[in-house]
Amino acid sequence: MAKKILEVKGLRKEFHVGDITVRALRGIDLTIEQGEFVAIMGTSGSGKSTMLNILGCLDKPTAGEYWLDGIAVAGLSKNELASLRNKKLGFVFQSYNLLPRTSAIENVELPLFYNPEIKAKERREIAMQALESVGLADRMHHTPNQLSGGQQQRVAIARSLVNDPVVIFADEATGNLDTRTSYEVMSLFQELNAKGKTIVFVTHEPDIARFTTRNVVFRDGHIIKEQMVDPRGNARELLNNMPINTDYE
Amino acid sequence: MNYSNLIKVSTRALLRNKFRSFLTMLGIIIGIGSVIAMLAIGQGSKLSIENQVSSMGSNMVMVMPSSQSRGGVQLGNDDSKKLTVDDAKAISEECDAVSLVSPEVRSSGQVIYAKSNAPSTIYGVSPEYLDIKKTKITDGRIFTDKEVRSAAKVCLLGKTVIKNLFGENVNPIGYTIRFKSIPMQVIGVLEPKGENSFGQDQDDVILAPYSTVQKRILAITHVQTIVTSALSEAASADAMTQIETVLRTRHKLKTGDANDFEVRSQAELVKMFTSISDMLSMLLGAIAGISLLIGGIGIMNIMYVSVTERTREIGLRMAIGAQSFDILMQFLSEAMLLSVVGGIIGIILGISSAKIITSLANWPTVVTSNSVIMSFLVCTVIGIFFGWYPAQKASRLDPIDALRYE
Structure with missing residues (x-):
């Protein structure tokens, strides 16, 4: 049996808005093993974003247990969580969240600035490797506004890879992209997954979810469906079969 | 994040908005520059009075009818x-x-x-x-x-x-x-x-x-x-x-x-005249100090704008591992960099305007190392003082909210 990367038991999260208590998560049990590519699906308000925030150590659960790579997260302080995120997690966002007017390579380097173990010289090398792995080595000095949406998201993926995380969290990472570019990004994720990276991908598009290995569907704070993806889509193949894009010619 | 990285990151952030950074610094530049120039004028006149009066005979005692x-x-x-x-x-x-x-x-x-x-x-x-x-x-x-x-x-x-x-x-x-x-x-x-x-x-x-x-x-x-x-x-x-x-x-x-008479010594006269010029330089210094204060408020204002503008950046930095202290230090060092660089330019400006005043208006000016050190300390303190509040606001942001900020 593969190593458990994420494990949550009886996870609950409540928000207090005025006098009203909103129960965003109502007892979630979920285990994600190394090498999995899991899609967390659900409509808006289903609790999937709250789940991602807690899994990503950005938020603390009201109740329940959470182990990340064998570490019990529940008892950690704010600063310990920050350091955990820095060393073990990678994030990819819907709107890329790259620093404006800052070159691709500097954007990729960013997480390493907060890791005191990494020296300035190594930093550039590691960042360069990450940028190469997403195929943007030749764009290293471009700033975000000189890159297309797909390229910006690839820079963001390189940034999430730079600390060699145990898991990458992607929040609607294809939400701002057209179909073709979405497939390009998904094909990149599939490649990374094939190399052994564990990926948790939040999406509401079934079309995108079929590229993952397992789908977990949320509704009203519960997991209502969990299923392995079969047959699994291959984004690269689909991309090759797509008619050439004539929009920009 | 170590200090050299911190300065590098802050410099980069300020260079992203060159013109704005310069305008913000201008308040400090003018403030420090005028403090230095004013104190130089005050010191210069004091020194020249002292020299003049003692050249007339420092052991002179005069008796006048009251x-x-x-x-x-x-x-x-x-x-x-x-x-x-x-x-x-x-x-x-x-x-x-x-x-x-x-x-x-x-x-x-x-x-x-x-x-x-x-x-x-x-x-x-x-x-x-x-x-x-x-x-x-x-x-x-x-x-x-x-x-x-x-x-x-x-x-x-x-x-x-x-x-x-x-x-x-x-x-x-x-x-x-x-x-x-x-x-x-x-x-x-x-x-x-x-x-x-x-x-x-x-x-x-x-x-x-x-x-x-x-x-x-x-x-x-x-x-x-x-x-x-x-x-x-x-x-x-x-x-x-x-x-x-x-x-x-x-x-x-x-x-x-x-x-029915008054006895005055030259030493007393020196004291009297220099106390006048001391008061004058204090007054000039105070006026210049107010412009320095306004410069500081300018920094605070811009830092606030910057924190709001870069809420998503702050959220991202936190998500990828920045601790509250890192964010605090980043914004604090940006504010300090603005005020210290502004201060250095101000000191240079102050010294050169003192020289220009001497050569154009023929007023004696003396730039004391005290006034330079003081100004430098003051602008560092201004950076910390006026940068603190915005920086603290930034460091207390919730990463989830900050990431979603539109």
């Missing part, structure tokens, strides 16, 4: 007839801390030679006056005691008077000039002293025996001032007490009566 009221009317000092030549003699004889004494009577009027005339002031003094005032004679001689006793019509001229009456490079010795229609023979030329720090021409003087001025020009028997020289600068306090005792006895003042 202003009196008669029937409720305040009268001017010069109208007082309280001081006499005998007072001067008594001081010279009885006060052992006093080395030299000279009475002084002044009169202003037209001085005439041939077809030239000019307004000037004649000082009636004794021969000791030259030593008391540290004035030298470049040509001719000082009048003798005999000439004083006989109220001889002789005089010594300052450079300005000679220029006005005779023109440049003329030796006036032996010629006879007239002051208020009294003919006087020129027997000596005084060494030029230039302007004093109040802009008064010290060479526009005529020296004559006090008896001559008393009897022939003013027709009075009292003297306006008694100038004396203490044995040393340190002895001037003793000299003042001795003079006071002697004069109180001579003027028959009872215990409890106020003095």
